[in-house]
Amino acid sequence: MKEMTDAAKQINKILHECEENGDNVDTTLSKISEVKVHGVVFPTIMLLEIMNKFLEGYEEREKARWDKNYIDTDAERDVQNRYSDVSEKWNKTH
Numbered sequence: 001m002k003e004m005t006d007a008a009k010q011i012n013k014i015l016h017e018c019e020e021n022g023d024n025v026d027t028t029l030s031k032i033s034e035v036k037v038h039g040v041v042f043p044t045i046m047l048l049e050i051m052n053k054f055l056e057g058y059e060e061r062e063k064a065r066w067d068k069n070y071i072d073t074d075a076e077r078d079v080q081n082r083y084s085d086v087s088e089k090w091n092k093t094h
Contacts, residue, residue, distance in 0.1 A: 007036070007037045011047075014028070014032050015032065015051065015054045018031060019054075019061070028051065029044070029051065032050070033047060
């Protein structure tokens, strides 16, 4: 199972890099096709599905790139809220 998890992380990293570099579909597919689990490549149809799922998050990722205050997760939102509370109190006492 570790190999599958590592492959997923590797594919995700490649997809992000390809998106940032503006790589086309063929180049991206070629790069993620190199990822293997136990020496076996993923079927092309599976890789295309992975790419399609990745595209569903494009708008959110794009917004995050342009909006420095964008908060992606509840945990990040909690940190931001806690930071705001602490900084307000800190600034009143110092």
